[in-house]
Amino acid sequence: MGRIQLKQVQKAFGDVEVIPPLDLEINDGEFVVFVGPSGCGKSTLLRLIAGLEDTTSGVIEIDGADATDLPPAKRGLAMVFQSYALYPHMSVRKNIAFPMRMAKMSQEEQDKRIDAAAKALNLTDYLDRRPGQLSGGQRQRVAIGRAIVREPAAFLFDEPLSNLDAALRVGMRMEISELHKKLETTMVYVTHDQVEAMTMADKIVVLQAGVIEQVGSPLELYRTPRNLFVAGFIGSPKMNFIQGEEAAKHGAQTIGIRPEHIDVSMSGGQWQGTVGVAEHLGSDTFIHIHGIPGCDPMTVRADGEVTVSYGDTVSLTPRSDQIHKFDANGLRMS
């Protein structure tokens, strides 16, 4: 079981309130991702759940029991750190065994679990090496191994992939997702990368300045962002925001349209603009277009084969059913 409830949890460092009182519910078996820009309090929130930081006020419940004042070890959670935090003086085997050793588990049981974890994580050949002799991806797998042998109520991941190179990151992303499907254990995952959030999460929690901006499934956040911040944060490339006259036509302060919901043609569209930089990704082309009133530059996602050159004049048409409307407070209208 791994149900975590935060009730009016608040955290202040001295006079600085990093997390104003917030409520959050994480259901058993859920993969929850905390996402937000640097300094939004997502790591602090995770550390509060872990018990590595004390709450200033509020209650944290794990499986219905008050865990607010429990030390980290007693919460039954396992954590994977950004820096892996392996014990450099111990072999991989000893690293993975450490939590079981601390729990005074029998040697037999330890060996059994180490072998199972090593097999699942492709570490069998590396059990006698030191962390220093492993690659970044292998180290991360050792850190995960150390977490799974404890059979925790929930896994906490603190930006586990940000030290890996891009290709490895995609691979590890899938491995962690697969692990979640296999173990069906609650996972709480912190990242600043919205792609990781979108691809892995059952539920995304978008944070800004310690405040939860929106909680929802990836597609919910994509389709119906609650406010301008979430609209701009979820989705890549970013949503285009248009203000002024164009927005007023829709009765809104700001309207938003995602780059993939704009059609490009040579003439006859709703807006005219000049092509700036075009980024060719092969499958898609991201075109930055200047000269659209109320939005400069506007990003458009076009077909990979589209051929436009710098300085060309193009015509754009937004799909009317995909226009997001926001009021003067930045909140979604209807």
Add this chain to the structure above:
Amino acid sequence: MARAVSNGKKIANTAIAGTVGFLMFFPILWILILSFKTEEDAIRAPLEILFSSGWTMDSFAAVQARSDYFKHFMNSVTISVGSTFLGLLIAIPAAWAMAFVPAKRTKDVLMWMLSTKMLPPVGVLIPIYLIFRDFGLLDTRIGLTFVLMMINLPIIIWMLYTYFKEIPGEILEAARMDGASLREEVIYVLTPMAIPGMASTVLLNIILAWNEAFWTLNLTAAKAAPLTAFIASYSSPEGLFYAKLSAASIMAIAPILIMGWFSQKQLVRGLTFGAVK
């Protein structure tokens, strides 16, 4: 960044470095040479000493006959090792607290501790002497161990602090998440990771305590006198006995020199105060 250095430059650099090294080593070499001469030879002109006099062990024999080398040696060992380990007992918790649970004033406390090393020791000689006299600590090994511990404590704490600082906090947090108590965290994670640093701290402090002369000369007479006092006793009002003084010096510095030689690697790390990873 690798820079291309011409062969000529390399040879010149090596020659300069060799010369400087030799100049620094020369006094010790000269003491070594003098210690194997008779008193008459030892006061002759340098070239005569080198080329036209015989070699003898007489000075060592004379020194050993006149004073009990072994007693002084044991005093030195007791005082330097004792003060270092006593210092560690205080320094480990202190450095631990400052490295892992720093408070607002931690940096100030560290600077204040270092500043005590800038005070000329003679400034506190009289109060300490009087305290020693009143507590019956004059010329005792316990008193000297205590004073040398205090003298070197700032350095021990600074060194351990910098070593502990190098240990990433996340690793200790990982241990906490893995269920380790504070005691287990210190025994299984912190200490093994800090052992190289602790070793060089111990070595450096033993050397500093061994060589410390000001307090040892002023607070001891006969019973607790370590090797520094033993050397000093050969520069006496009866006149200078170069050969015997040299022999005594060699006997006093040999143990620490040998120890230093074998532990060079640790020491270099210690002296860079943890700056080199």
